[in-house]
Amino acid sequence: MKDIFVTLQNGTVTYSTVHITTDSNLGGQWVTGLPLIGEQSLTLVNYVMFSGPGNISEMYWQQDDMDVQYTSDIVSIYSSTKIDKQLNDQLENMQFLSEEHFAIVQGNNLSNEQGKRILFVKDLSGEGLNNSIFLSQVDSLYDFGDSPSWVKEVVAAFLSGSIAGENKASQIVNTLMNEMSDAQLESWLQKLQDLKGSKITSTV
Structure with a gap:
């Protein structure tokens, strides 16, 4: 889902907070590109909160549950499988091109589009991931x-x-x-x- 938020015509967004409340039967996983602050499943509703610096213009939801397998001030990785130590060390030592937080989702987006702050990848290993991250960040800059x-x-x-x-x-x-x-x-x-x-x- 893109361009679903109210935008400022004569100003710059410096910080965003997104609250998502859905029916408890919906399930699945929401991703915005902002850091995930918390989520809770109640009797009637599911609640998710994202918050962090910068502007966002899109949200992603998929039916299959994923977990945040890695998170830092700059990137969060959503995947159904745990990441290995080699990838963890690679991310810890990576020199990112932008300090704006973004999300990496392991899997395919049905629209075959990449987001401004959401990057879809099939493989979470090797030099290919580095290249995908750099290209995504350059595209946003x-x-x-x-x-x-x-x-x-x-x-x-x-x-x-x-x-x-x-x-x-x-x-x-x-x-x-x-x-x-x-x-x-x-x-x-x-x-x-x-x-x-x-x-x-x-x-x-």
């Missing part, structure tokens, strides 16, 4: 419009320091890294920081 996918992958590679993505993106990053001096690279990274919130195209 910039407006890529109709730009080809390699543009997003190039930006993610520079900001994360990891050369990832399809072959074209990797070739572009390798070429630029080999051609740039340290000063030019520092200037380019600063420009990417300055462009946050702006539209990014293949010519920018």
Whole structure:
């Protein structure tokens, strides 16, 4: 469910709190991208509360129950299976591109869409998860419009320091890294920081 909340026309949302109350027979799992504060099942209703910095514009619900298998100030992972120590250590040491909390849901979204603060993944292991996280965070930091996918992958590679993505993106990053001096690279990274919130195209 997207764009279901009242929005401010001339202001910026700095903090959001979401209360969800449903019939006790509904069950399932709600996800918003905000940190889960608590949930309780009562005789007639189920109650869930999410709260944290920033704005949200979407909610996700699935019938199958999931648990929060990992949570930190930046990310929560919803899955029906426990995560292993290797993934836990990987997340603890990961340098995220944004401090805005988001949720990772293991499974498929029936609409085949990713959310602004909700990332759907099939596999919770390996370098592929890192790449999915970086691409999701970059997508929330910039407006890529109709730009080809390699543009997003190039930006993610520079900001994360990891050369990832399809072959074209990797070739572009390798070429630029080999051609740039340290000063030019520092200037380019600063420009990417300055462009946050702006539209990014293949010519920018």
